[in-house]
Amino acid sequence: xxxxxxxxxxxxxxxxxxxxxxxxxxxxxxxxxxxxxxxxxxxxxxxxxxxxxxxxxxxxxxxxxxxxxxxxxxxxxxxxxxxxxxxxxxxxxxxxxxxxxxxxxxxxxxxxxxxxxxxxxxxxxxxxxxxxxxxxxxxxxxxxxxxxxxxxxxxxxxxxxxxxxxxxxxxxxxxxxxxxxxxxxxxxxxxxxxxxxxxxxxxxxxxxxxxxxxxxxxxxxxxxxxxxxxxxxxxxxxxxxxxxxxxxxxxxxxxxxxxxxxxxxxxxxxxxxxxxxxxxxxxxxxxxxxxxxxxxxxxxxxxxxxxx
Amino acid sequence: xxxxxxxxxxxxxxxxxxxxxxxxxxxxxxxxxxxxxxxxxxxxxxxxxxxxxxxxxxxxxxxxxxxxxxxxxxxxxxxxxxxxxxxxxxxxxxxxxxxxxxxxxxxxxxxxxxxxxxxxxxxxxxxxxxxxxxxxxxxxxxxxxxxxxxxxxxxxxxxxxxxxxxxxxxxxxxxxxxxxxxxxxxxxxxxxxxxxxxxxxxxxxxxxxxxxxxxxxxxxxxxxxxxxxxxxxxxxxxxxxxxxxxxxxxxxxxxxxxxxxxxxxxxx
Numbered sequence: 001x002x003x004x005x006x007x008x009x010x011x012x013x014x015x016x017x018x019x020x021x022x023x024x025x026x027x028x029x030x031x032x033x034x035x036x037x038x039x040x041x042x043x044x045x046x047x048x049x050x051x052x053x054x055x056x057x058x059x060x061x062x063x064x065x066x067x068x069x070x071x072x073x074x075x076x077x078x079x080x081x082x083x084x085x086x087x088x089x090x091x092x093x094x095x096x097x098x099x100x101x102x103x104x105x106x107x108x109x110x111x112x113x114x115x116x117x118x119x120x121x122x123x124x125x126x127x128x129x130x131x132x133x134x135x136x137x138x139x140x141x142x143x144x145x146x147x148x149x150x151x152x153x154x155x156x157x158x159x160x161x162x163x164x165x166x167x168x169x170x171x172x173x174x175x176x177x178x179x180x181x182x183x184x185x186x187x188x189x190x191x192x193x194x195x196x197x198x199x200x201x202x203x204x205x206x207x208x209x210x211x212x213x214x215x216x217x218x219x220x221x222x223x224x225x226x227x228x229x230x231x232x233x234x235x236x237x238x239x240x241x242x243x244x245x246x247x248x249x250x251x252x253x254x255x256x257x258x259x260x261x262x263x264x265x266x267x268x269x270x271x272x273x274x275x276x277x278x279x280x281x282x283x284x285x286x287x288x289x290x291x292x293x294x295x296x297x298x299x300x301x302x303x304x305x306x307x308x
Numbered sequence: 309x310x311x312x313x314x315x316x317x318x319x320x321x322x323x324x325x326x327x328x329x330x331x332x333x334x335x336x337x338x339x340x341x342x343x344x345x346x347x348x349x350x351x352x353x354x355x356x357x358x359x360x361x362x363x364x365x366x367x368x369x370x371x372x373x374x375x376x377x378x379x380x381x382x383x384x385x386x387x388x389x390x391x392x393x394x395x396x397x398x399x400x401x402x403x404x405x406x407x408x409x410x411x412x413x414x415x416x417x418x419x420x421x422x423x424x425x426x427x428x429x430x431x432x433x434x435x436x437x438x439x440x441x442x443x444x445x446x447x448x449x450x451x452x453x454x455x456x457x458x459x460x461x462x463x464x465x466x467x468x469x470x471x472x473x474x475x476x477x478x479x480x481x482x483x484x485x486x487x488x489x490x491x492x493x494x495x496x497x498x499x500x501x502x503x504x505x506x507x508x509x510x511x512x513x514x515x516x517x518x519x520x521x522x523x524x525x526x527x528x529x530x531x532x533x534x535x536x537x538x539x540x541x542x543x544x545x546x547x548x549x550x551x552x553x554x555x556x557x558x559x560x561x562x563x564x565x566x567x568x569x570x571x572x573x574x575x576x
Contacts (some may be wrong), residue, residue, distance in 0.1 A: 036368055100473060116482045121366060138364045142545075143489060146556075147482050150549045151489055153505075154363055159534045169541045173548045180552050184559055185354045 018065050021056040022048045028175075032069065036119045039175055040133055043126045046164060049171040059178040069183060076245045117145035120179070140172045144180070346540045352515040354553040355473040359507040360543040362496055371475045374463060374488035381415040381491075391500045403502050410494055410504075414487050415457075422474070424460050509542040512551065 019027040025048030029040045041049075054058075061069075122140040123133040139155040158165050380386050387408050394404075437443045460467035460474070474480055493505040527535055 033368065036364070036366070116478060116485055119369075121364070135366075138366060141364045143485075144483055144549075144552070145485065147479075148352075148354045148553065149482075149486055150354070150360045150545070151486075152356070152541070153361045153364055154358065154538070156360055159537055160358055165537055166540055170443045170544055173544050177548045177551060179515050181555060184555055 020059060020061065020065075023052040023059070025052070025183075030173045035117065035119065037179065038121045038123065038144065039172070041122055041124045041171060042128050043164065044128045046124075046167050049174060050167055053170070053174050059175070059182070061179070061182045065183065108171075116147070117143055117149075118180075119143050120172070120176045122168070124168055124177075140169065142172070142176055144176070160215065319348055321346070354511075354513040354549060356511045356513075356546045356549045357507045358509045358538060358545055359493060359505055360538065361493065361505040362498075362503075365492075370484055371481055371484060372462075374484055375471070375475065377419055378415055378484070378487055378491065379457070379459060379462055381411050382459075387411070394500045395502060400474070400502065405492070407502060407504070411491070414494070418483060418487050419458050421480055425474070425477060425480060508538050511546045512544070512547075513553070 017029065017031045019029055022028050022045060026045060028045055031038045031040075120142045121138060123137045124139050125133060125137050136157075141153040143151045143153075144148075154169065158168070162168070196197045362395045386392070392404075392408060392411065460470050462471060475484075492508070496503055496505045505525050506526055508524045509521065513518065513519050527538060532539070
């Protein structure tokens, strides 16, 4: 399965369009708008989804899309302005700047409320080509509330006229399921994203005596960008292409990267390798060592107690 | 000790000075767990509704707009202004009245939610202001003209602060969203006609293991193909909804378990 990284960012409404690869099939267009997910299907896509579903293959959602989705799921008010530049690095940096600005503003104004639910809407036309989906093609909608209520709406036309109704409905449910489960299961991605903020803050705090107040904003974002990109690269590419690193070590690797990235410049600036700078690495090593030792130690102690 | 707002269990503070920081931390952790608990309070029930609609709008949910729309139901002129059920007036007066009653019940549902929020915040002086408490709790909105709604009116500028606070309460917004979906179903695009979008099937699954499925009688008046399609769609929806629910429950349980193990001084 190929990862897809194309994304078109719309300035006016903070709406985002993504193209996802249906396993062994065509590209599926999804547009998101705050808590609304709109999927555009046609007959061919429905058949391919049916095949993928029967084969048990899950939909792959690229990491970048996940971060965007997480972000739009968590916040209700959208005040994010996005740049229309399609280049990977720049849109990451700008997204970071905007998300930081939004978080800061929201926490000050106490407006950080979670969404109450998500809406999945499906448009369908029988023809394969074309982008001309009209309002009447909107045939399915599922409102999934986080407190456990789900409302599925089916348009009357679908019941009365169409031959492929059941397949379309099944495809819609499958897509909903895939998106929701990947939002839930790939929490690691969100954690890496958030942890890079912490690394950036620590870094600027250390560097603030050295730099004047205007300049130090820029290193944060370069650091964050580099950390993110490196983490993604290390985990995604190394894991997939070389097969060297097993999946349970990917997490540790990315945490290591996130911790060491701030410390390297600090060592360069201050010229001393003090306990401060090595603390993250030391703590990580200690965690690993403890994880190995503690069960054995625990067993040893228990045996002593029970035999005594 | 006053910094700790809510302690669960039989925890007794021993010495004021040495335990203060620990209590503070414990209090914070408890508050966090409680807020996570509030967030998933209703997660003990999964409800899946399958309905057939005549029109699906792509409109986003807007809390203020929905609140104003639902609040208007309590005004006397609502049914006349929006020509609710006008097409049926004359021959099917009873059905028109039924329809109007259903609208009013939606408003009553929202008021009940507001009432429970108020009583949980112990602002009982406001709750007592209600004239007809018995009827309110029974779930019927009094039809008389002198009924003053308990919900704050959006037209009044003094209610602004309270409304803002209310519309950031997640539980209230969930109920508001559900009520506005049901109202849209009653409207069904043409408020004048008596036709409404019907929920044909509803399944409620509870954590205790009870599964209740309800079907609308109109389902059995449909053609066999349509009936079997709706039933199959509902079953699929229930299956996928149950998977989601299961996943969320596991996720929450793991989060709380990890937090709990942290609060026990790191013992695992």
